[in-house]
Amino acid sequence: METPLATALQLVRSAIGSLEGAAGSSSAGALQSLQLAAALLGGLDPYLDASSSRGPPALQALIDETESHDWAGAFRDKKVSFEVTSGWSAGNYEGSFIALVARAIKAKRVLEVGMFTGTTTLCIADSLPKDGKVRGLIALEIDEYFKHLAAPFFAKAGVADIIDVRVGPALESVQAMAGTEEPFDLIFIDADKTGYHDYYETIMSSGLLAKGGVLLVDNTLYKASKEQLGHLQLNADYGRALTAFNKHVNDDARVEASVLPIRDGVTWIMHAK
Numbered sequence: 490m491e492t493p494l495a496t497a498l499q500l501v502r503s504a505i506g507s508l509e510g511a512a513g514s515s516s517a518g519a520l521q522s523l524q525l526a527a528a529l530l531g532g533l534d535p536y537l538d539a540s541s542s543r544g545p546p547a548l549q550a551l552i553d554e555t556e557s558h559d560w561a562g563a564f565r566d567k568k569v570s571f572e573v574t575s576g577w578s579a580g581n582y583e584g585s586f587i588a589l590v591a592r593a594i595k596a597k598r599v600l601e602v603g604m605f606t607g608t609t610t611l612c613i614a615d616s617l618p619k620d621g622k623v624r625g626l627i628a629l630e631i632d633e634y635f636k637h638l639a640a641p642f643f644a645k646a647g648v649a650d651i652i653d654v655r656v657g658p659a660l661e662s663v664q665a666m667a668g669t670e671e672p673f674d675l676i677f678i679d680a681d682k683t684g685y686h687d688y689y690e691t692i693m694s695s696g697l698l699a700k701g702g703v704l705l706v707d708n709t710l711y712k713a714s715k716e717q718l719g720h721l722q723l724n725a726d727y728g729r730a731l732t733a734f735n736k737h738v739n740d741d742a743r744v745e746a747s748v749l750p751i752r753d754g755v756t757w758i759m760h761a762k
């Protein structure tokens with residue numbers, strides 16, 4: 490998992506490694522403090538995950554498949570466009586949070602930008618009302634491979650009929666929706682980070698986010714690294730894009746927003762009152 494906590498844990502473990510090699514009683518106290526900090530940092534995400542609702546059984550099967558899949562082989566065989574890791578999945582904790590948001594606002598129409606293996610897609614779809622009224626989730630994804638991988642798990646969870654996976658560059662799909670699709674109650678942006686600005690602007694300027702709707706944006710802490718900590722970021726372009734994106738949203742009088750420290754950061758955005 491690549492989160493601010495994981496990055497801090499890596500730093501603390503590295504300091505522990507240095508101190509373990511050093512002799513002397515003054516380093517013993519520092520070492521013990523760092524070991525406690527490492528236990529705290531290392532235990533938090535698994536605890537949050539274990540303490541949050543688990544979703545339908547098919548979700549755990551999909552999470553297991555995501556974790557054990559041969560991603561290196563899929564990339565080598567050119568089945569996926571990126572060097573994927575299982576950490577790309579928002580996982581159970583964040584997925585269950587987003588599903589609860591959908592339930593709390595009684596979302597009927599949902600858009601996800603960047604689906605990957607569909608763990609969050611499945612969580613949200615499972616939370617949509619089953620009262621026979623129009624409901625559904627459109628998930629945008631550039632790689633067809635993920636659509637095929639997710640399909641049996643969506644079917645097992647009984648939500649395949651309400652999930653519409655659209656394969657292709659997500660910005661083109663979002664632009665095509667502007668003016669043709671009804672507004673969405675919940676939108677989750679989680680695709681290429683350098684594209685966030687354009688996804689956001691297209692959505693906000695086209696009325697795709699319903700009045701009272703919620704726009705959630707993932708990875709907005711991006712390892713909690715400001716630009717000066719760029720060497721800790723896996724992708725400096727993503728770090729710069731997300732720093733600029735956060736400022737853009739914060740300066741935007743059309744919306745109110747709050748950055749939540751869930752995993753790698755989730756920004757909650759709504760139209761201004």
Ligand SMILES: C[S@@+](CC[C@H](N)C(=O)[O-])C[C@H]1O[C@@H](n2cnc3c(N)ncnc32)[C@H](O)[C@@H]1O
Nearest residue numbers: 578579603604605609630631658659679680681
């Ligand atoms: C971080 S993963 C999404 C994780 C997923 N939302 C979840 O909650 O588990 C990002 C996904 O966006 C997809 N993606 C990247 N660039 C894209 C683009 N331009 N258009 C559509 N999908 C894209 C990637 O293939 C990847 O599957």
